[in-house]
Amino acid sequence: MTDHAAAPQSGPEPHDRAIAGPGADANPWAAITIDDPQPEAFQGPAPTESPQERAARRTRRRKAAVRWSCAVLVFALAGTGTALAVTAPERTDIPGLATANDGRYTFPPLTLPPLPSGKAAPDLKDKSKGLHQADLRYLLLPAPKEAGGSVNRPVFPAPTAPTTTAAAPATAAPSGTPSGTPSADPGVSASAAPSASAAPGGTAPADWVPCEAMGSELQNPARLHGLLLQNVCRAATAREWTASDGTLTRIRLLRFGSPNEARETYFRGRTDLQLKAAPDAKIASDGSWDTVEGVEVTRKDSQESAGKGVPTARVAYVSASDVVAVITMTNPRGVPATAFRQVVTLQCDLLA
Template sequence: MTDHAAAPQPAPQPHHQAAGAAESPGTANPWAAITIDDPQPDAAQAPGLTEAAEEQAARRTRRRKAAVRWSCAVLVFALAGTGTALAVTAPERTDIPGLATADDGRYTFPPLTLPPLPSGKAAPDLKDRSKGLHQADLRYLLLPAPKEAGGSVNPPVFPAPTAPASASATAAPSDTPSATPSTSASAAPSASAVPGGGTGLADWVACDALNSELQNPARLHGLLLQDVCRAATAREWTASDGTLTRIRLLRFGSPNEARDAYSRGRTELQLKAAPDAKIADGGGWDTVDGIEVTRKDSQETAGKGVPTTRVAYVSASDVVAVITMTNPHGVPATAFRQVVTLQSDLLA
């Protein structure tokens, strides 16, 4: 046998080199330029992405504009509400059209102010008869005239309190214990001397100055002989509605004397303006504790049955008040009640 030499075998090639070698030199590999880790964007999708971004930007712009408009609207409404509130609350209620209180006959009085007491004297305690004497000047306890009668709406200004001795000396014509109807009538001015408007300090008057208004003055004469009146003052005015108001204050030596004069006066005395006046129903009246009020209405009435004369007798410890209001067209019940209530408050 003839030994033939074995032909040498080529060395094995790597797999990827073998695959590349197996391809023909003229054939290109389409996957050679693409890798998984580096994807390439699609050129056809770029315009769509741009439009979406523009739409989002436009939406944000619209939202900002809407927020600005709503903020401006809220600010305008807030300013308008604040201005309206100030326009309503700043002026007086009665100066605003539609909110003014309808006129029901009440008057416009200044704020009630109590006069100063003499040094060392206390205010009256109407619940205790022994401590119920009024120490203040009786003229300052008169209700002032309302605005409708030329009065002022400012509270009165009182002078410094004086000692009891000087106060009694000022009121000497009617403060003396012997101030009987016969002596006091000539010593003190008549009721006609009282200022018609009642804007200043009222005058001291005779205790029997009420005689000129009474149909039966002899009854008052006998009453004052039994219950001695120590001082008297008066005020009267005529309001713009034609109502004439007269207020008389009489101070007695003790609450018992004043109480007796009040009880007899409300039943025995008859006014010329209302000789047929009768005691009215006392229901619906709120009086201050210690104050007693008796009302009398004239039987002569104006339209709708309104009395042309209304009278009130007020008892306040040692002081008796006689309030008369007359008007041929009828005395408004509201104005009458207002005057009586305010005068009672001053005496309380």
């Protein structure tokens, strides 16, 4: 008797059995298929808003916008007011921002005087060319506020072209004798000189002085006389003041016929001339200053000290084209280095 293997009988799939009836032995989750529709979420009727609620909401939005606008405006006004309160007054007048006084003086804004018609400013880059054509008296540094000077910007008279009459004494002066007290600056006509001192609202110019007037301040005036015999001085002016700290400042300007004559006087004067205020002054060796191009400065300090190495006298010789300046500052309690440097620097700026 032959045994035949029972052929596998294909029965219904589990999914089919689950669908066939509830009594079928199948996975209970098989009854859910991807084709079964999902229940939709319940959507109720849209809420309605009454006209009164809409009006109230708009009113609240308007009030909020007004409040924010007022807040922004208040902050803007407060910021603007604070900025004006800080920037309008001088910084030194604001508590907590004032800078401690370091010895510098308060000068008015420096303004160069106008040039006569058709005249140009000197070119200090070329030491052999260029002459100062402006009124030499207005090239002097004004007195600071600490010495009773004005802090307002000076107002100058209208420049006038030089005339033959005004220039004749300067050009006719022999090279062997120094010129005396000039009646007017060679660069300004005689008619312009009186109006300069009477200029409304302007700063009174310094006085003309003889070129040898500086000799009264020297221990060896004969050497100055010898320099002026070799180099013709065309005009000279001076200004001096005493500041509230007791420092006496003297500034002397001498104009020569050419830059070469002025430079020779400068080189010889800084070594040969000895001032009564600083007879033992020696050339300073503490480095050089940054000066305007074309302007040369030699500084000398007295050996007498008021304590802590502060000299009682400081001297500066300045060469600027055809002009030589001698600046002397003395104080028995010592001349502040900051004030001395400030005065010398500002005077160099005017001559440049």
